[in-house]
Amino acid sequence: LVEAGTPVYAVYEGRIHSFQDNDKPLDNGPTIIVEHKTTADGPSFYILYGHLSRDSLDGLEIGKTVKKGEQIASVGKYPENGGWPPHLHFQLIADMMDLSGDFFGVAPPSKRDVWLSICPDPNYILQIPDTLFPEPAYSKKEILEIRNEHIGKNLGVSYRKPLCIVRGFMQYLYDEDGRQYLDVRNNVPQVGHCNPYVVDALARQAAVLNTNTRYLHENLVKYARRLSAKMPENLKVCFFVNSGSEANELALRLAMAHTKQKDIIVIDGAYHGNTDNLVGLSPYKHNGPGGEGPPSHVHKVDMPDPFRGEYKHSDSEAGKKYAEDVGRAVQDIENQGKGICAFICEPLMGCGGQIIFPEGYLKEAFRRVREAGGVC
Ligand SMILES: Cc1ncc(COP(=O)(O)O)c(C=O)c1O
Incomplete structure (x- = not known):
């Protein structure tokens, strides 16, 4: 950033190629493009100076000669410079593509190579020291390579062409090219990504006490x-806890302390968290890839899925019928001479396939477990 009014000098001898006030909000504002020759009869290249003061365009003429070091403009003030904090937009252009008065100023990182061949790095001329630039971002390929080297393989990467997500806002995620995705996939963002209300509260508290x-x-x-x-x-x-896994671990300890029992009933396909105990309670994990099956104190019941399961939506008794399997599991535990500790279930099964239980299922399942002394 520089002061508005800072003089702008031509770097080489040349001629005015074109000029224009690009006055849409956040555009280049008053802009001058100067054509230069690489050699006396060699090809031309161009330098675009943008966000200038409006009076920089006064008296200009296409073809007018410009001397090396001559003041050709001054940096414009907000908002006449296109609506920016005062600064100079300095862009080298190898081919004007028949455009005049303005040129493409931004491009997605994935098209960097193409655009660098049209608009070479202006630092060839400006010579700004490297230390003043942020570190260059890793490419997706580099991130994946470093991830494979330093991050445990248990954390899988989704999609055959992995996404590089750099920002989130409410229901949207954004990749490194600024492409917007409607997020129906990422883990449990109930109030949206980076909800400004939450971000503000977190930032204020983090600055005071933690x-x-x-x-x-x-x-x-x-x-x-x-x-x-x-x-x-x-x-x-x-x-108060920090994660779902901690909450479920605590619930489990409370249930065990209260009932003095260990045996737990879980629903097929359920996921309850990432600790050893909770993987034991999660058929989604212990019966999934690399899983080693349930521990002996864990008893699985059918998933009450009114869409794909045995009893469908159309069956008004489906809830009760599925709950009979909970009764069966309670009986199995008692037949082994043990008592039941708890029945754990998600209110709506997530990993199991977004299953909404049929009417009356939980009421009936809870009744059977509680009657046998278990908690839920
Ligand atoms: C139903 C359910 N229970 C427990 C957990 C574990 O929560 P956390 O990842 O916060 O430990 C999850 C996480 O996805 C979940 O979906």
């Missing part, structure tokens, strides 16, 4: 109060 919970702080109790006001009256004690 400690564990050993000290008194009114935010902790205020939040616990707000949250429990939304729950049934007897649910008023909060444990």
Whole structure:
């Protein structure tokens, strides 16, 4: 950035190729393009000077000669410069492609090679030291190579042509070329990516305090109060955690401490988290690639899927019928001379295929588990 009014000098001798006020918002503003010769009778190249002051165009004529070092313009002020903080747009152009008064100024990184052949690096002329530039970004290929070397293979990369996602905003993700994707795939972004309200609250708190919970702080109790006001009256004690896995681990420990039992019923296809215990409770994982099956205290019941399962939407008793399998699992546990600890299920199965349970399933399943002394 420079002060508005800063003089702009011609770098070489040349002639005015074209000029124009590109006055749409965030365009190049008043712009001058100067044609230069590589040798007396060699090919031409061009330099575009953009975001100039409007009066830089006064009295200009196409073909007018420009001397090396001559002031040809000055940097324009906001907003007449196209609506930017004052700075100079300096662009080398090898081929004007029959355009005049303006030229393409931005391109996707994936087309970098093509555009560099048309608009060579202006630093050949400007000689700005490397230390003043940000480090060049890695290509997708480089990122993948480094990832393969330094990141565990358990973290798979989606898609045959992996996406390089550099930004998120609400329901959208953006790749390195600025292409927008409607995100229906990424893990649980309930309030959207980078929701400005959340970002603002995080940034403000991070700038003030981030400690564990050993000290008194009114935010902790205020939040616990707000949250429990939304729950049934007897649910008023909060444990705050950082992830779904921690929440489920804690729930599991509470259930075991309460029932003094270990045996758990899970639904086929369920996913409950990434700890050892929770992989044990997640058929999606322990029956998936590399899985080693369920531990002996985990009992699987049919997925109550009213679309692909045995009992369909059209069956008004489907919920009850699927819950019978929960009754069967409770019976199996008791037949082994053990008691039930808990039944764990997602309110809506995610990894299992976005399964919405049929009416009455949970009520009936919970009844059977609770009657046998388990929690859910
Ligand atoms: C249903 C369900 N439970 C638990 C988890 C684990 O949550 P986290 O990844 O925050 O540990 C997930 C994560 O996707 C989930 O979808």
